[in-house]
Structures are given as structure tokens and as C-alpha cells.
Amino acid sequence: MIKGHCLCGEVQFETKVTPRGVSMCHCGQCRRQSGGIWSSAYVADSDLTITGEVRWYASSPDARRGFCPACGSFLFWKANTEDTISFALGAVNNPTGLQLEKHIFVANKGDYYHIADGLPQEEY
16 A cells, blocks of 8 residues: 655545556646656556645646645646556655656756666656
8 A cells, every 4th residue: 555645744645555656757837846867656546545635736737737736745647538547656655666667748847957777758
């Protein structure tokens, strides 16, 4: 089981299934919201239990981002047309047992760092 929570603990989440798509997102929105690279994984909506109030922000016509209204932790990313939800790996309690699979949106990454881990890099 994977469990996680926001900085203040008001929002908690858990899943009993193994998440997929373990990645680091380098897009401009994730960088601005998280202050850096946002690492995440996803599960089916029905496989993630969330407790506490989540505030949702429509960051584009295609997706929304969920955060804790008390401490501001950026916890979730949800495409409007998919039945999956991504959650922040930085908010997960260790150990996760997960391995990073890829980097995404590297065409938008900051110019102040290099990706040198040898994992696949998707432009978008």
C-alpha cells in the first residue's frame, strides 16, 4: 500500500495498487507550481482514496491540479477526459518501492539543469 499526505497532513491519500507511469515532469506549469520538477505516478480514479478537502485549479482546458487549501501542497493532476489520477511522489511516505521510468515534457525544462540519468526523455 502506498500512502501520502500534504505538508500539514489535512489531505491524505492511499492506494493498494501499484502505480504506473512513474515520471518526472519538466513542463512549465509543474515547474511553476512545484518550484522544480514534479515527480508523479498514476492509478485509476477508483484506486485512489483521498481524505480531506482538495481544492482544484483548472490549469488548462484539458486538466486540473489538486492542492491542499490549508498548506498549498500540490498533490494531484487530473486530465478531464481520463479515468486516472496522478499523485505527487514527493508526498508519499517512504519506502515507495517505485522506480523512475521516464522524464516528460523535457522540451520545456529549465535551462539551469541537465538530465543525465539515462532514462527515456519525452519531448511532450
